[in-house]
Amino acid sequence: MIWNSDTWQVHKARKGDPRALEVLLARHRPRVEGMLRRLTGNATETEDLLQETVVIAYEKLDQWKGRGAFSTWLCGIAFRQYGTLRRQQKNLPTTLLEESFEPAAPLSDPFALLSQVEAQDALEAAIAQLPEYYRSVFVLIRVEGFRYKEVAELLEIPLGTVQSRLGTATRLLYAKLAPLITHETACEGGCPTTKGTPHAL
Known part of the structure; x- marks a missing residue:
């Protein structure tokens, strides 16, 4: 000890x-x-x-x-x-995200996206919309810093499943956050904004 x-x-x-x-x-x-x-x-x-x-x-x-x-x-x-x-609980809320989305951009880290758009609320909202089995893995590993093996033991699932779910969660979050990056890039030259109003998701 x-x-x-x-x-x-x-x-x-x-x-x-x-x-x-x-x-x-x-x-x-x-x-x-x-x-x-x-x-x-x-x-x-x-x-x-x-x-x-x-x-x-x-x-x-x-x-x-x-x-x-x-x-x-x-x-x-x-x-x-x-x-x-x-x-x-028998009925879990359905997700608002499309699981079939595959990001075309090379950047696939939601936290890197967050640092670019400075939109903590957007990331929190996107995490909340993940299906529970993806959200759990993402929160435990990427937010709380658990090791893959620890998460596999907690969830009682194979290590490969943990890795797969984390990858899917990352893609889903990218799908939700990528439009914010597109908007920020397009507005680098100066876009009209409404002070205090967040970008629409």
Whole structure:
């Protein structure tokens, strides 16, 4: 076990210090909450899952061995709770994106697109519209930094399926964001804009 600030707080929490657990959860709440928000697209579900994650983390604190980041361990708990919720829901929302789109441009990284158009809201909206099985893989790997093997274990799917879903998710996001790049390029010479109004998707 590598000793750092998180490890020390976990050690104190295991010894019965309630303040230590509060510090840990406050420190890592933004990452866990952000992941759940992107996965669910629903504030109420996000908050409910966040509370469930806190309870389970408290109950299973002894299971964290310190071999990975504490925030990653928390995200794993949160994602499993999210998976349980989704299995209980019979009708998932349909996607607004076309899965058959193949980008012609050489740039296929949605985050690179984001840096060009500076449209965080556009990327968040596009992620929310991905089918759940693509969105989960994309959020876990590209946003939260999970390794492919970790995602395969979390989702209980082959490694090749993880890679395939990530590739499809990237293409779908490119399909949604590429028009913004086209608009920005066309307007480099100066296009009329309405201040405060985002580009239409």
